[in-house]
Amino acid sequence: MKVYLDCLPCMLRQVLEASRMSTDNEKLQSDIMDAAISVLNQYRSFSNSPEIGRDMHRIVKEITGVIDPYSYVKQRDIKTALSLYSKMKQIVAKKQNRLYWALKAAAVGNVLDSAINLGCGIEKNIEMEVEKPFAVCDIERLESQLETAKRILVIGDNSGETVFDCLLLEQLSNFDLTYAVRSAPIINDATEEEAKASGIDGYARIISTGCDVPGVLLNECSQTFLDIFYGADIVICKGQGNYETLLECNRDIYFLLKAKCPVLSGLLGVSLNEYVFKYNVCKCQ
Amino acid sequence: MKVYLDCLPCMLRQVLEASRMSTDNEKLQSDIMDAAISVLNQYRSFSNSPEIGRDMHRIVKEITGVIDPYSYVKQRDIKTALSLYSKMKQIVAKKQNRLYWALKAAAVGNVLDSAINLGCGIEKNIEMEVEKPFAVCDIERLESQLETAKRILVIGDNSGETVFDCLLLEQLSNFDLTYAVRSAPIINDATEEEAKASGIDGYARIISTGCDVPGVLLNECSQTFLDIFYGADIVICKGQGNYETLLECNRDIYFLLKAKCPVLSGLLGVSLNEYVFKYNVCKCQ
Numbered sequence: 015m016k017v018y019l020d021c022l023p024c025m026l027r028q029v030l031e032a033s034r035m036s037t038d039n040e041k042l043q044s045d046i047m048d049a050a051i052s053v054l055n056q057y058r059s060f061s062n063s064p065e066i067g068r069d070m071h072r073i074v075k076e077i078t079g080v081i082d083p084y085s086y087v088k089q090r091d092i093k094t095a096l097s098l099y100s101k102m103k104q105i106v107a108k109k110q111n112r113l114y115w116a117l118k119a120a121a122v123g124n125v126l127d128s129a130i131n132l133g134c135g136i137e138k139n140i141e142m143e144v145e146k147p148f149a150v151c152d153i154e155r156l157e158s159q160l161e162t163a164k165r166i167l168v169i170g171d172n173s174g175e176t177v178f179d180c181l182l183l184e185q186l187s188n189f190d191l192t193y194a195v196r197s198a199p200i201i202n203d204a205t206e207e208e209a210k211a212s213g214i215d216g217y218a219r220i221i222s223t224g225c226d227v228p229g230v231l232l233n234e235c236s237q238t239f240l241d242i243f244y245g246a247d248i249v250i251c252k253g254q255g256n257y258e259t260l261l262e263c264n265r266d267i268y269f270l271l272k273a274k275c276p277v278l279s280g281l282l283g284v285s286l287n288e289y290v291f292k293y294n295v296c297k298c299q
Numbered sequence: 300m301k302v303y304l305d306c307l308p309c310m311l312r313q314v315l316e317a318s319r320m321s322t323d324n325e326k327l328q329s330d331i332m333d334a335a336i337s338v339l340n341q342y343r344s345f346s347n348s349p350e351i352g353r354d355m356h357r358i359v360k361e362i363t364g365v366i367d368p369y370s371y372v373k374q375r376d377i378k379t380a381l382s383l384y385s386k387m388k389q390i391v392a393k394k395q396n397r398l399y400w401a402l403k404a405a406a407v408g409n410v411l412d413s414a415i416n417l418g419c420g421i422e423k424n425i426e427m428e429v430e431k432p433f434a435v436c437d438i439e440r441l442e443s444q445l446e447t448a449k450r451i452l453v454i455g456d457n458s459g460e461t462v463f464d465c466l467l468l469e470q471l472s473n474f475d476l477t478y479a480v481r482s483a484p485i486i487n488d489a490t491e492e493e494a495k496a497s498g499i500d501g502y503a504r505i506i507s508t509g510c511d512v513p514g515v516l517l518n519e520c521s522q523t524f525l526d527i528f529y530g531a532d533i534v535i536c537k538g539q540g541n542y543e544t545l546l547e548c549n550r551d552i553y554f555l556l557k558a559k560c561p562v563l564s565g566l567l568g569v570s571l572n573e574y575v576f577k578y579n580v581c582k583c584q
Binding site: 019020022023024026027030043044047048051052054055057058 | 304305307308309311312315328329332333336337339340342343
């Protein structure tokens, strides 16, 4: 997916936010902005926004020496999600089509996105969010594929969201499950550490993609990940960054997300803040 | 007032918006963004954000040839404000302290700010907005100064807001009134054309500041404006751009605005979206 112009101011806003979470030193904050603007100046040389995001967040790490600026946010969001887990589990358990509601729970978890907004207050309106219907829902295709599938790969996104992903993994417990995470801290995305802290290892094998953008660049991923990615019968990708980087990849994929910005909602043909579970057929087949 | 880092992504977002209002040509839109990022790269050489804003909006005009990208927005907002004028006038007329409510009406008009958000839907909740109290209100100082004042200067801000400013000017009709506007189109700020279309000329002498930033840079203003500015017994400045550029000027000023961004609300010591009528004493006296 190309770089959209809307992403440029959004990423600049985000890097300022990250700089302030990493240091109170205003000189360092403005040095970060200088370097971030220099990256923006080169935006045409990037193939997608998550790649720009990585370079911009690298600046924060290099200038402040803080390896994981979102560490506190990640821990806070996992704690919040864990405190809501029982309620979400009960909601799913009461429903007739548990797979549908587990997908919805996992999609609602995608609200916990520090790239878009810090402190989203999910605990206040989680039940209302869960009840919102999917604007696109290809669950029938998934149910059909599950009849013959063996290996399923879920590609995670934000920390905290990972907790709700357990509800989806639980519904898929009869399958060989792998859960992929970023190779290193980037924004509030889950790495192996956050996936474990969320309990993912109770349901699936956790692996790193080998890539540290807030998404998945296949040409940077490890061979181990690629073998699982291409060998899986079903791949479910969470969130916008994964959508942006895997939309044009060479295999079929399910995207599960909340459309949280005008660019993504426009591409998906849904309204802002709508939920999507979309089967994307590889264009190169 | 210095340039705040928060203003950089906000201005980049704004220039993209202006580029889309001026042209559907995506090549031109990205050329504008390239040039805008180059201006951001030089942000340390500017003394305040409205100056950067002018340079960025100049790019839109130069690249697209559209002299007034917000022309439609300005006309629409004036039309909306005119349709609400009678209701606002009645609200003010029913109140005991009409000066207070006229100030409030003029402050509510400041919602019509395209630098912050297009299409704010003011008509839906205008009565609720008017009833919100000022977080800072130096009306007693104003009432005291009005006892001896003769000449009053009001410095306008957004188009549409100008219509509600008439309610304030009406309460001050016993004084020698001047209403100052931008010298040329910049964002949705009022020039002489919009002030007249709003009916300001029925209440006050309209003059241009001689300056075309979305604010007032005294070193760029005409001598005619400066004579009125320094000769006035009372100066009332509307909106954030005027606040940013006149906060450290060499005379006392009243600022009348809604604090619509975190930088301004922080500087004013109020919460986001609160209303302010603040007497600012010149620091150099």
